Amino acid sequence: MSHFNKILxxxxxxxxxxxxxxxxxxMSxxxxxxxxxxxxxxxxxxxxTTMLSSDERTVMQNAVLEDKKEWLIELIKQTKQNNTNISTEVVWHNRPYESITRAAIEGQFDLVIKSTHKHDSLKSVIFTPTDWHLLRKCPCPVLLVKDHAWPKNSKVLAAVSAGTDDASHALLNYEIINHACFMAGLLQSDTHLINAYPPTPMNIAVEIPEFDTxxxxxxxxxxxxxxxxxxxxDFNIDDNKTHIVEGLPEDVIPxxxxxxxxxxxxxxxxGRTGISAALIGNTAEHVIDNLNCDLLALKPPDFISPIKV
Incomplete structure (x- = not known):
């Protein structure tokens, strides 16, 4: 069973x-x-600010960092309601996704939580949002949350690729269900499984008339x-909580x-990166903009982040 002991x-x-x-x-x-x-x-x-020396700019940056840290401490005081151990970290960096990923790796965090919102699709292709970068490059699980409550007796949906013979995909399936069951335990909810399967290739039906679609x-x-x-x-999930639907995952899952x-x-x-990510994208990226609920994205166990620490 999964355990999120350190959360960023x-x-x-x-x-x-x-x-x-x-x-x-x-969650805490x-x-x-x-x-x-x-x-x-x-x-x-x-x-x-060219009129200032490098040391003077550093002093100014540190003053801003300290001010933001005090703001975080005050924010925590206003929202904290239990005895959870909470610390703060403020960094100066021009690429948020990189600083977040580095912090996750260096701190050996079990989970990154970040709020999200709907993205403009064209803008997302040209200027990839921070959470898309995290889905591609952060090695630990990423929980992207939207503005809604987590009521009791709700449902957690685990999206798997059950029909695959690929060993790495099979292992990832188990990780997905394992994490889904853990989160369902926190939510006091049920775990459901969804598997999208590809529709019949229409070109085959056209090219081979005797093909039985x-x-x-x-x-x-x-x-x-x-x-x-x-x-x-394997996870003691009732068969009536499994869902097999024909279609693309980005359509079926939402x-x-x-x-x-x-x-x-x-x-x-x-975690597809580079040109293929820009042109094709990842299933998780397509799914999140069509969801009205939270998304927990996991990497394969052997995933190595391209962000160097």
């Missing part, structure tokens, strides 16, 4: 309602953990259903999450 909470200073911190405190009430409230700041104007689709569905039922059995009124979706991401 990323603060967005532009928010009035600090969703990430609220979610971390809510149900599962004791240490929380570090993290803020990364950068002001280009300080770098461009109905039989192909039926065999594909049965294959995924059998594989998903085995996964469910649809089932809405149907179930799930509070959390747990998904794996391979």
């Amino acid at each position: 909470v990323v603060i967005d200073p532009t928010e009035d309602n600090h969703k990430a911190l609220s979610r971390a405190l809510e 009430e149900k599962h004791p953990c240490d929380i570090t409230v993290f803020l990364t700041i950068y002001d280009f104007s300080y770098e461009m 109905v039989k192909y689709n039926e065999n594909m569905k049965n294959h995924h259903q059998t594989s998903l039922s085995k996964l469910a059995l 649809e089932i999450a809405r149907t179930l009124d799930a509070e959390l979706v747990v998904i794996g991401t391979v």
Whole structure:
């Protein structure tokens, strides 16, 4: 079973309602953990102050960092309601995702929590948002939260690829369900499994007239259903809480999450980077903008972050 003993909470200073911190405190009430409230700041104007020496600029930056740290301490005083051990960290960095990922690695955190919101799709391709970078590059689980409550007796939806024969994907499936069951325990909720399977390739049906598309689709569905039922059995999840749906994951997962009124979706991401990430993206990235609930994204156990510490 998974345990989030050290949580890194990323603060967005532009928010009035600090969703990430609220979610971390809510989790700590149900599962004791240490929380570090993290803020990364950068002001280009300080770098461009040519009239000041390097040492003078450093002094000014440190003054800003100290001011923000005092602000974090006051924020914690206003929101803290239990005996959770909370520390603060403020860093000066012009790439938030990089500073967050480095902090997660150096501090050996078990979980990063960050608030999120809907992105403009075109802008996201050209200027990748911080949370997309985290989904690709942060080695530890990333919980992206939206502005909603976590009521009791809700549902946690684990998105898996049950029909795969790939060993790394199979291992990731177990990690996804393991984390989903842990979070369901915190939420006092049920764990559901969702598996999207690909539709019949239309080009085959056109090019090969004798190709039986109905039989192909039926065999594909049965294959995924059998594989998903085995996964469910391994985690003592009732078969009536498994969902096999034809279609693309980025369409199917949000649809089932809405149907179930799930509070959390747990998904794996391979951390695709470079041109392929810009043009194709990752399933988790496509899913999150269509979800009205939180998303917990996991990397494969053998994932190595491209961010060097």
